[in-house]
Amino acid sequence: DAGVIQSPRHEVTEMGQEVTLRCKPISGHNSLFWYRQTMMRGLELLIYFNNNVPIDDSGMPEDRFSAKMPNASFSTLKIQPSEPRDSAVYFCASNLGGPGEKLFFGSGTQLSVL
């Protein structure tokens, strides 16, 4: 398996633009997580899906952020409109769910909002 695949690897955009980050989890994994990593806040959980259903989105910072999982093999995280403070590395991770399941992370998307 190729692991969790994220795209794009890098995204540079201007303030006010829409940004869409994409994730393909590992086949067979039923839980998918979106994290944001910054020096200020470390790794923050934004939203978590189980069997394609959003379970916990309490970490989504504002209404500008939205996430979807239309099927078991694809998820998107959208920021509209983007702001400079959204600049961060966004990670997608997946696992089989359950208490002891480790996370498998993608390589992340480095987002810079100018």
Add this chain to the structure above:
Amino acid sequence: GESVGLHLPTLSVQEGDNSIINCAYSNSASDYFIWYKQESGKGPQFIIDIRSNMDKRQGQRVTVLLNKTVKHLSLQIAATQPGDSAVYFCAENRDPSGGSYIPTFGRGTSLIVHP
């Protein structure tokens, strides 16, 4: 006032020394604790885990110790190598809503291994 970025705790060791990375957790009800390693430009990767009913678990060159009394976790790396240089995170798997285990990460510790 202007906010200041928080610097990661840093541990510098010589190649061949043993390293100990510490972590405090918050939720006494957490079932599992997992250590991850994050190399520059990559996502975190699993190293080792420990269940809450255990005190110690050993892997290859790594040992995790759990002290539930003081809510403390440590990762010991034996004979540290330059390839061990990375940021290390502890994560606790908590269950706030009955069945949905959500990994929550600590701040991380930067390990620098000098050859």
